[in-house]
Amino acid sequence: MPQLFQSGMVMQRGKAIPIWGKADAGEAVTIRFNKKEHTTTADANGKWRIDLPKMKAGGPYKLEVRGKNGEVREISDILIGDVWLLSGQSNIDVHIERVYPQYTTEIDNYENSNIRLFRVQNETSTHGVKDDIRPTSINWKPLNKQNAWPFSAVGYFLGKKMFEKNKVAQGIIVNSWGGTPIEAWISEDSLKADYPMLIKKTQMYQSDDYIRAQMQANGAANRQWDAILNQNDPGYADAACDDSQWTTINQNNWAWRGTGSVWLRQHINIDKEHAGKPARLLLGTLFDQDITYLNGKEIGHTYYQYPPRRYDIPEGMLHEGDNVIAVRFINKYGAVHFIPQKPYMLCFGDDRMSQNPMPKDVIPLDANWKMHVGAEMPQCPGGDVSLQNLPTTLYNAVLYPLAPYAINGVVWYQGESNTGNPAPYADYLKKLLGCWRDRWNDQQMPFVIVQLANYDGRQQTAFPRPITAQPEPVNSGWAQLREAQRTVAKADARAELAVINDLGETVDIHPLRKKEVSERISLCFDRLLYNNKVKLSPEVVSTEVKDNEIILTLDQPIQSGKIETIEVAGTDGKFVNATATAEGNRITILSPLTSPLSPLSIRYAWKDNPLQANIRSLSGLPMSSFEITIK
CATH class of the missing domain: 3.40.50.1110 (SGNH hydrolase)
Structure with missing residues (x-):
């Protein structure tokens, strides 16, 4: 039976419930469920299916599937x-x-x-x-x-x-x-008529020998690159390392565009009250790979850019006085940098795992670090096969x-x-x-x-x-x-x-x-x-142009006031910012255009990061960005 059919499974209420699997061609298969038996026969390809009738929510139940030779598959604790x-x-x-x-x-x-x-x-x-x-x-x-x-x-x-x-x-x-x-999530039948080149792109990777060779070559190149890097990087994790002559950088405006490794170090003074206590180091988010040390000992390692760096420091590791945080960046492409607007601090206390709210007892890190290149490297060769x-x-x-x-x-x-x-x-x-x-x-x-x-x-x-x-x-x-x-x-x-x-x-x-x-x-x-009466995000249901005003009517009342990120374009298609206000279920836009208003296009929140967008329903749901044309 398919992997989905296992003990603990949940089956859908209110619908016929398909149960299927494989057996010998022509083999009789019997299902026993909820005190009833259902029987079918596997087809010429050995496939069988039985649809159980609709059921109300409940359970737990047990499902038994029996073949002609008496073997039984039992699945329990079904809800x-x-x-x-x-x-x-x-x-x-x-x-x-x-x-x-x-x-x-x-x-x-x-x-x-x-x-x-x-x-x-x-x-x-x-x-x-x-x-x-x-x-x-x-x-x-x-x-x-x-x-x-x-x-x-x-x-x-x-x-x-x-x-x-x-x-x-x-x-x-x-x-x-x-x-x-x-x-990647669409069927071949759906794509081949309109996008034949997409199908050919996949067909290029139908050689298992090619894929295997490419992946092996890529793995070998990465291993060799890492080995040469480690052989040539002196390493600067030791707390006793003299970094006094290193370059000082500020994490808010620094980037290293080299390939290889670069080290950053920061000295942090720990008072008697915090010495020896367990802590959590929040090191924001970094690009790309890092290995982070405290007083010469590794406390965390992240292999790619996206995860937040949250490294736990065990009891006794922080001592009173000078402590050293060292970060070894390993970079194969792009530019090494810190992500701004993220937390960079040492957190203490029972609430140190929380960031909502932030812990009460924290020691912020300095934005300034000492920087020194570990080992510069050529670009790592390879062609990843991301099927x-x-x-x-x-x-x-x-x-x-x-x-x-x-x-x-x-x-x-x-x-x-x-x-x-x-x-x-x-x-x-x-x-x-x-x-x-x-x-x-x-x-x-x-x-x-x-x-x-x-x-x-x-x-x-x-x-x-x-x-x-x-x-x-x-x-x-x-x-x-x-x-x-x-x-x-x-x-x-x-x-x-x-x-x-x-x-x-x-x-x-x-x-x-x-x-x-x-x-x-x-x-x-x-x-x-x-409940089809549930109100979701506001939507425009009609538009009207009166002189130099454009009136949008929405499907529901919205929060009143000045509206941001509204743009208007005339016949030339060039969008300009416009003034707009909301009252009830209407938005009134004062057109900034001097050219003819027809056709007229309106955009809202048309940005990657529309922080100022502020059209909201009375319950607080935001409106989607949109572009509409009035002819």
């Missing part, structure tokens, strides 16, 4: 409730461990055996669809801190929220892969095998990897919704599309900082992709848009407020499944 499939890229992937400092008390004090977690194991296929997914370590585990630690934070909080609302078992299936484009980024490979390997497992709805949270070319995204997204519904043979399958959060990618590339805001109109790739998400959701009667352009972080593509994201998703499912 009937609601099952949700969450998919996309790394913002679905972000684990409870990453967001824990935001919600320490809640995560520490909550567990619920009626919420079960399932994580699909990553796999790719360039050779067509697979019958099943790989075994996974998170296979219908009950929700508690230990099981949730390496599990999706969005999935954790969504399961909790939906259980609180509906009081039935919740099954959360997470199927995501960081950095992947939407094309997960190729069209169709994830649909084939990890999406296709999940069907027809009965689910209640899908969360699609992806798009960051497509912002460089947002033009085809709306079409891709329509195709994804279509081919997934086809796979489940359910054209009414509900989708919640999580819109991209606010983020300023320039933080990764522009030095020195600080980076100024973008007060003038810009043609934002992030806004274009958000618009694709908005228009597709609006045109699909079984899709809703979760707007989160106020929950992002300027400097972090992985914002931490995942509980709030899940609350927005749950509201969308409320509207799709339970």
Whole structure:
């Protein structure tokens, strides 16, 4: 039977429940469930399927599957409730461990055996669809801190929220892969007619010998590069190292564009009160790889740029007087730098794990560091084979095998990897919704599309900082992709848009407020499944032009006052900032244009990081960015 069928599983209430697997061709298969037996025969290919009748929420139940020779597969502790499939890229992937400092008390004090977690194991296929997914370590585990630690934070909080609302078992299936484009999640049949070059791109990687050789060569190159680096780096972790003649840099406006290793050291004085106490070092977020030492001993190592650096210092390691923090950066591409607006400090006390609120007893780090190059290196050769980024490979390997497992709805949270070319995204997204519904043979399958959060990618590339805001109109790739998400959701009667352009972080593509994201998703499912009168983010329902005023009528009242980030363009297509005010369910825009107003285009929050955007419903939900044309 497929990997999804394991003890502890949750099956969907209120729908027929498909049970399927493989046997010998022509073999009789009998299922016993809830005191009833159901029998079928495997087809010529050995495939069999039985659809159990609809059931109400409840359990636990036991499922027995018996073959003709008397062998029995028994699956126990089955609950009937609601099952949700969450998919996309790394913002679905972000684990409870990453967001824990935001919600320490809640995560520490909550567990619920009626919420079960399932994580699909990553796999790719360039050779067509697979019958099943790989075994996974998170296979219908009950929700508690230990099981949730390496599990999706969005999935954790969504399961909790939906259980609180509906009081039935919740099954959360997470199927995501960081950095992947939407094309990887779409079927070949959906892409080949309109995008034949995408299919040819995947076909280039259908040689297993080539892939194996490329991966081996890439691994060998990396190992050799690391070995030469370590042979030539003198190492400056020792507390006794004399750094008095090193260059002083300020982390807020420093970047090292070399390849190899560079060392930073900072002396910090610890008073008698804090000496010997356990602590946590918050070292913000760094680019790219770091090994961090305290007084010559390693306290943490992070292998890539995105995770926050939170390194625990055991009792007795900090001594009174001078202590030395040394950071060894290892860089193979880009520019070494610190991410601004992140916490850089030593935290003490019982609340040192928390960042919401911040701990009461902290010693801030100095922004100034001593810097010295360890070993400069040539560029590391290699050509990584990232099969997960190729069209169709994830649909084939990890999406296709999940069907027809009965689910209640899908969360699609992806798009960051497509912002460089947002033009085809709306079409891709329509195709994804279509081919997934086809796979489940359910054209009414509900989708919640999580819109991209606010983020300023320039933080990764522009030095020195600080980076100024973008007060003038810009043609934002992030806004274009958000618009694709908005228009597709609006045109699909079984899709809703979760707007989160106020929950992002300027400097972090992985914002931490995942509980709030899940609350927005749950509201969308409320509207799709339970109560179509639920109010979501405000939307424009009509427009009117009167002289030099443009009036937008919304589907609900919004918070009154001056509106920011409204732009208007006339026949020349050049957008300029406009003054606008809100009252009731209307927005009045004073047109700054002197040219004819027809056709007229209006944009709102059209930026990567629209911090000033302020249209909100009376309940506080933000409005999506949009572009509309009045003819």
